[in-house]
Amino acid sequence: MFLWRSVLAKSLHLRHYTQSASALAVALDEPPSFTYLEGLPRPDPKYDETILAIPRAASGTSASAKERKHGRVPGIVFEQEDGQHGGNKRLISVRANQIRKLVNHLGYSFLLSRLFDLEVRAEFESDEVVEKVRVLPRKLHLHSGTDATLNxxxxxxxxxxxxxxxxxxxxxxxxxxxxIRKGASLNTIKRKVKYLCPADIIPPYIEVDLSELDVGQKLVMGDLKVHPALKLLQSKDEPVCKILGARVSDQRRK
Structure with a gap:
């Protein structure tokens, strides 16, 4: 209780999480509420979409192959007990063409940082809704040769x-x-950074601003501008990128 009251009193300047998500749910009278801050990236409503699914009775290699043969992708919906996966799973199948469209529009990495509504129906063409829940895609297993989604x-x-x-x-x-304007090059060290995020403010991406970097300078994870309620799960001193100058031999050729 004290932790979240401090958050609200300091305009959401949350610095530490001292309890697990499940422990917080027990300790708090009400869950905290977060909103995206002005100037930080937020999901583009253009890509809002409800993913349709149907229940799947069987698991295993042969059952999954049968689903793919019929244009469906086998899937699982987990609880978020430890922020990553947990029990209480539901076996589902989704339409392969819908997942392929989302991957093509958003890209693989950006798909995994965006929330979607998932609507489980008795059948794809049925009006009977079994469950409707907000989900985060956690993992897509792609075929190594065709990039088709396997699960x-x-x-x-x-x-x-x-x-x-x-x-x-x-x-x-x-x-x-x-x-870069002096002829140096950008050494991109990181493409993704892991955070513990309140579900309502998961950033679709994080901007890395290079506009003030000179030759030899770098940015580290602690320099990234994010919502204060996000907790970095990697070292804040880990480098993200660096501006590399040209080699002496290259400069002499010029």
């Missing part, structure tokens, strides 16, 4: 959930970066 894992994402998310990085400001 998909979702995790339930109610507002009170704290979820471990690998958030993709988007690099901006390279056109005005002092180091």
């Amino acid at each position: 998909v894992t979702f995790i339930r994402a109610p507002s009170h959930a704290l979820l471990k998310v690998e958030v993709p990085l988007v690099y901006i400001g390279d056109d005005v970066c002092p180091g």
Whole structure:
């Protein structure tokens, strides 16, 4: 209780999580409420979509192959007991063409940092809704040769959930970066960073601003601008990128 009251009193400047998500749910009278902050990335409503699914009775290699033969992708919906996976799973199947469309529109990494409504129906063409829940895609298993989706894992994402998310990085400001304008190059070290995120404010991506970096300078994970309620799950001193100068031999050739 004291933890979240401090958060609200300090305008959501949350610095530490000292309890698990399940322990917090027991300790609090009401779950905290978070909103995206102005100036930080938020999901584009253009890509809001309800993923349709049907219950799946059987698991295993042969059952999954049968689902794929009929244009469906076998999947699982988990609880979020430890922020990543847990018990109480539901076996489902989703339409292969819908998952393929989402991957094509968003890209693999960006799909895994975006929430969707999942509607489980008795049949795809039925009006009987078995369950409707908000989910985060956790993992897509792709065919190594064709990139076809072989199976998909979702995790339930109610507002009170704290979820471990690998958030993709988007690099901006390279056109005005002092180091790059001097002929140096960008060494991209990280493409994703892992955070513990309140479900309501999972960032679709994080911007890495290069506009003030000169030759030899770098950005580390602690430099990234994110909502204060996000907890970094990697070292804050781990490098994200660096501006590398040209080699002496290359400069002499010029």
